[in-house]
Amino acid sequence: MFETEYGFFTPDGREYVIKTPITPKPWINVISNGDYGFVISQAGSGYSWRTHASLNRITRWEQDLIKDDWGKYIYIKDEESGEFWSPSWKPVCKKPQDFKIRHGQGYSIFETRYFDIETKLTMFVAKDDPIEIWHLNIKNVSNKSRKLSTFTYLEWNLGAAPDWHREFHKTFIETSLLNNLNCIIAEKRMWEIPNEKGQNWNRSWEYTAFHAVNEKVSGAEGSKDKFLGRYNSLSNPQALLDSKLTNTFGKWEDSIASLKNDISLELGEEKTLIFLLGAVKKTGEKENLTSLIKKYQDEQNVKTELEKVKKMWEEMFSKFTVETPDKGLDFLINRWLKYQAISGRLWGRTAYYQTGGAYGFRDQLQDSQIFLYIDPEKTKNQIKLHAAHQYSDGSVLHWWHPISEIGLKNNISDNRLWLTFVTVKYLKETNDFEFLKEKVSFLDGGEGTIYEHCIKAINYNLERLSSRGLPLIGDGDWNDGMNAVGTEGKGESVWLGHFLYGILQEFSYVCQKVGDIKNKTRFLKEATTLKENINKYTWDGEWYTRAYKDNGEPLGSKNCEEGKLYLNAQTWAIINDTANQERKKIAYQSIKKYLFKDYGPLLFQPAYKTPDPKIGYLTRYAPGVRENGGLYTHAGTWAVLAAAKMKDPDTYNIYKSFMPIYRGMEPEKYLAEPYVTPGNVDGPDSPYFGRGGWTWYTGSAAWYFIVGVEGILGLKPDWNGLIIDPLLPEGWKEANVKRYFRGKLLNITYKKSSEKKILVNGKKLEGNLLNPKDYKEEILNVTVYY
Known part of the structure; x- marks a missing residue:
């Protein structure tokens, strides 16, 4: 299905099969069980982590989407001919006789043939254990017996990434070989995050990492110098040339892990090796390294575990399914959007274009809406987690790091309102008003009910209105790139006005439901005044302006040479009924005329050609790239909701215009993976109009699902x-x-x-x-x- 020269979907949409390792950009899979995870590209590169993909990175990786040559690799060597290759493609990059990789939900499988040796490498993460499994089947399909050796290779990171000062960080790592387990273990005596006393650079990494295999090894290596050889590379390492490893371990190396196994295969014979990589906590958890390794060195346990993983995803997916005349829609709604939102955004919180690990206050709250269709209890838990990162005055952390709990508090003005927004969505889905009584602590002490947390979030914004009664933008609103519009405390956000109006209207119902008539009355009064002010001060004749700088100059006005018309200020005026019916029609026709393009709705037009220090870094992007006049997919999804509300018969075509499966039918133009949403697509001011990027780690996955369900199928709780x-x-x-x-x-x-x-x-x-x-x-x- 949907086949190009690079790949295709299986008929049921469960897998995307890639036919060549040389895709336009790395086409990856983000595989996670909610704690442990790894990213794997079609070439075989990537990285692993536990709990936090940047603070607790297990293996080294550098962001280079051109070379894509950092990862965890397996080499296979024919000991008679001297030829060696990888069962993926990187790092040796020999031309395969056959190649395909199947990305599925929770696993990736390389099926390749080099030099008449067939291999099937299945990679996945255990359902509940902090371990990844590489199940390698090797078969001799040549006309003679073969003597082979396998070598694994990975570089230890063990802590915060990237370890850009490697010569410093390597001095804290210690490795050793456990012969009885065919296992290398690695520890680090320094972790960059503060210790319990708040001291920096004075804490040990609190895990033990391991790399093991199920068969007796004939050699092992802990030294990068010994493995690669002086000034050598991964494509031609000295260890492969010499066919030996030196068993060098300890505290004094640039530490890696490599295990060697020898295999003899008769004609048609096949054998299996199981490689393991993971990290166990040293204290405070029932994780026994020995028992964990022995469990997964057993092939039957590995097969059983893979079935558990597949079953877990199938059970989640089965809660909401569609069957329509459009198989592209079916594949995304039934599988890939849910998987991307959960494995990539909520659990992994990382990918290739952005290596994250932190929780964004607004980000994962919005992502958690995907669970409303699968398991609303998980949305509820996400709301509680974010409420616990709110201060008693209603302000919140913009983001925070699990493990360290270090976060950033800034004055971006929309963050806290998403707590209320998603709580409303949860209540509409479940009718569980008892949830509002649950108590959650504030960051600065004390506790409040979920209801009180929401009220404080709303009040914080109502206390920060301009002299014209419009919301102050602060350090930015939904668009972080507008980070200079209101730094002097006077800049106004029109989009936030539309958004806040909807929050006030919706939450007034909640107030009535719980008997808080005082706040109900107040919120409705504030909403009425806000709506009047928006329409009095921000209507520009054919659309609403987007914001006003500290000096009063507008963004998104017909008088602006660049950034003349912004999408979000129009879509949310329609979605939340801030505009009357006449203005809705005019604003909608404006965005449809000027912003709806072949590859999706642009965030604004024209793009900024010159940086404007009074707006912020969005004007510093290249024109047409990301927020600077491109399709920002997250915002594009809201345009679909607006189109549906306007009963535009073109709504589905608008939705389909940036559906990744159909965009992926032009792979040389689109470049990005066809099975997940991109964060952005270049706009017409870019010479690469239509180019996708920032895939996987984007809030657009959950929203693209939601607007398909609510906007097209019309199912609205x-x-x-x-x-x-x-x-x-x-x-x-x-x-x-x-x-x-x-x-x-x-x-x-x-x-x-x-x-x-x-x-x-x-x-x-x-x-x-x-x-x-x-x-x-x-x-x-x-x-x-x-």
């Missing part, structure tokens, strides 16, 4: 039930959705019809609001005639 209001493409005759909602299974069938009506278990629904409480049945069969 509301206070009293599920609104069913589809906007399906003209050519669709039928579609199906399986969805759980408030304890009931909904089997929804859409049918094209001249008569619009909704049947629930054969009975006509009055209106389009389905409340599961009105039905005794556990399964509701819903037919939507549209």
